[in-house]
Amino acid sequence: MSGDALELAAAVRAGVRSAREVVDEHLATIEAREGELHACNLVTDDAARAAADAVDAAVARGEDPGPLAGVPIALKDNLCTRGVPTTCSSKILEGWRPPYTATVVERVLAAGAVPVAKTNLDEFAMGSSTENSAFGPTRNPRDPSRVPGGSSGGSAAAVAAAYAPLALGSDTGGSIRQPAALCGVVGVKPTYGLVSRYGLIAFASSLDQVGPFATTVSDAALLLDVIAGHDRMDSTSIDAPHEPLLPVVDHGVEGLRIAIVDELVEGEGFQPEILDAVERAARALEKAGATVDRVSVPSARYGLSAYYVIAPAEASSNLARYDGVRYGMRVDGSDVATMNARTRDAGFGPEVKRRIMLGTYALSAGYYDAFYGQAQRVRTLIIRDFARAYEQYDALLSPTSPTVAFELGAKSADPLAMYLSDVCTIPTNLAGHAAISVPYGAGEAGLPVGVQVLAPALGEAVMFRVARVLEESQ
Amino acid sequence: MSRLTRAEVEHVATLARLALTDDEIEHFTAQLEVILEHAAQIAALDTHDVPPTAHPLPVVNVLRADEVRPSLPRDEVLAMAPASEDGRFRVPRILDAP
Numbered sequence A: 001m002s003g004d005a006l007e008l009a010a011a012v013r014a015g016v017r018s019a020r021e022v023v024d025e026h027l028a029t030i031e032a033r034e035g036e037l038h039a040c041n042l043v044t045d046d047a048a049r050a051a052a053d054a055v056d057a058a059v060a061r062g063e064d065p066g067p068l069a070g071v072p073i074a075l076k077d078n079l080c081t082r083g084v085p086t087t088c089s090s091k092i093l094e095g096w097r098p099p100y101t102a103t104v105v106e107r108v109l110a111a112g113a114v115p116v117a118k119t120n121l122d123e124f125a126m127g128s129s130t131e132n133s134a135f136g137p138t139r140n141p142r143d144p145s146r147v148p149g150g151s152s153g154g155s156a157a158a159v160a161a162a163y164a165p166l167a168l169g170s171d172t173g174g175s176i177r178q179p180a181a182l183c184g185v186v187g188v189k190p191t192y193g194l195v196s197r198y199g200l201i202a203f204a205s206s207l208d209q210v211g212p213f214a215t216t217v218s219d220a221a222l223l224l225d226v227i228a229g230h231d232r233m234d235s236t237s238i239d240a241p242h243e244p245l246l247p248v249v250d251h252g253v254e255g256l257r258i259a260i261v262d263e264l265v266e267g268e269g270f271q272p273e274i275l276d277a278v279e280r281a282a283r284a285l286e287k288a289g290a291t292v293d294r295v296s297v298p299s300a301r302y303g304l305s306a307y308y309v310i311a312p313a314e315a316s317s318n319l320a321r322y323d324g325v326r327y328g329m330r331v332d333g334s335d336v337a338t339m340n341a342r343t344r345d346a347g348f349g350p351e352v353k354r355r356i357m358l359g360t361y362a363l364s365a366g367y368y369d370a371f372y373g374q375a376q377r378v379r380t381l382i383i384r385d386f387a388r389a390y391e392q393y394d395a396l397l398s399p400t401s402p403t404v405a406f407e408l409g410a411k412s413a414d415p416l417a418m419y420l421s422d423v424c425t426i427p428t429n430l431a432g433h434a435a436i437s438v439p440y441g442a443g444e445a446g447l448p449v450g451v452q453v454l455a456p457a458l459g460e461a462v463m464f465r466v467a468r469v470l471e472e473s474q
Numbered sequence B: 001m002s003r004l005t006r007a008e009v010e011h012v013a014t015l016a017r018l019a020l021t022d023d024e025i026e027h028f029t030a031q032l033e034v035i036l037e038h039a040a041q042i043a044a045l046d047t048h049d050v051p052p053t054a055h056p057l058p059v060v061n062v063l064r065a066d067e068v069r070p071s072l073p074r075d076e077v078l079a080m081a082p083a084s085e086d087g088r089f090r091v092p093r094i095l096d097a098p
Helices: A005-013 A019-037 A045-060 A103-110 A153-160 A177-183 A217-227 A272-287 A298-321 A336-347 A350-363 A368-392 A415-422 A426-431 A460-472 B006-015 B022-042 B074-079
Strands: A040-043 A072-076 A114-119 A166-170 A186-189 A210-214 A257-261 A291-295 A395-399 A434-442 A448-455
Touching (some): A005 A019, A019 A072, A103 A217, A153 A166, A153 A177, A177 A448, A210 A217, A272 A434, A298 A415, A350 A368, A350 B006, A368 A426, A434 A460, A448 A460, B006 B022
Parallel strands (some): A072 A114, A072 A166
Antiparallel strands (some): A040 A114, A186 A210, A434 A448
16 A cells, blocks of 8 residues: 555655656556456556656656646546547447547646546446446455446546545546445545536536545545636536635534435435444534534435436437447448447447437427426426525535445346435435545445535535544544 | 337337347336336426426526637547548438439
8 A cells, every 4th residue: 555645746746755656556556456356447557657757757857746746546437538548438439549638637637647547437427336337347346246336436446446546537426426435435526517527428417527536535635626627618617716625624513514314314225334324423523513413305305216317318418429420339331320320229238228218218209398397397496405405504414325335236137226326426416516425434244334425516615624524533 | 107118119219319129129118117107206296386407507608709729630530430531521321312
């Protein structure tokens, strides 16, 4: 083990450690465990060594390579990297090398980070176990018979297995927080618009957000500070200066008003150890000077239903671009429509087809208002209910996932059972708010449990303070 | 919720430009019905005076200066296409033969 990102960056900036030595150490860890875990679609070892050498050269010249100097980072393989294969774990994009780089990747590179891998995901980020990858599943480093969660399972596993102290993922309905919980690391879904989506391959554009994985809350703040902020290439990014989070993470929770969300701890399917962890977290926050109540967010219980109309509807539209014309694979046909349809059937896996079908159905004539229109109105209700809760409370608390990591194959035959593992994370995406998953003790079979801290839009400062107290309290 | 029929699934597959196999159509008919039943839980909610939310941010008409900036390199983009010709994407016949 080579320490967390803050320590590594400080050592590299001070010339105490070389970035090359740091990256070689992490590449050796990848080499040792990747055969078993399959967290990566591509290990970019040569490029990583070259980037590390460039950092060392900058230090030797007396320059500051930036706040992530020499820190290895893993990138979810739905983030475009110019000239480097970017697959979304789909056959339809196999071999594609993007002609441009995602803004978040540009920013971590400019801060001195060293990308070591493109990580595995559920195809097009659709899934909760990383079993929907066209290139085979990722295994959980804490127990390789179990899934790492998903869809950013490769990034979560990469951080949990010390491939890199940091990783980037994307979260549309829980795809950062749920795998973070299942792998025992920190994962953040930032406020919608805080981080640029330029170069993130779209799944559901009104819900998608890029965010950090890290082993500590402070490291997650460090990475979010690097990637946050307006980007002219993403018109939906918030056009306001980002207030750095790292300086405030240690400000404590004295006087903060916090509440556990009733609807996110009630209902079937919650393992008792998970609910117990939320209770213990609440007691720890009280001990640190916060008040912790219970609050009802009534429409949150309809989040899953609304999400599984809205997300597939947006996906069916976004994925129309994979038509065998401009990129990726093509299966020939005598006319263009036949070519399109054959390419899409051969290139997409079952879950992606299922969601495209679901979304197309929900948007089709005769069903549009009953499904898509109604889901959008329920989205408004969820936003209103959260707004009411945040009039009284600074942050909310819930489990991240109803269960610990499950066995590979346990839910693959039942899509709905799989969808239910995101029941606690989805409402945040629908509302456009922020949330973080913090490891909080162990559950069934000694596996990691995550507690989720939810905050209103741009409430990251308070959210990180709460998360930091939870981390310290263990 | 009325039962989802095989004919509806075939129609949706055509709209979605997916050349599904018979097996896939059968499989999806059953699975989509279960998922739609769950989605229909929200059908009963009274939302007649609730406006829809399409997007979580109140951004409308984001404007910028109309200035010429570099775009993606055409050759690099076309090199990634399944087929190209004379600086364009090449596709099979679109209109019927004369």
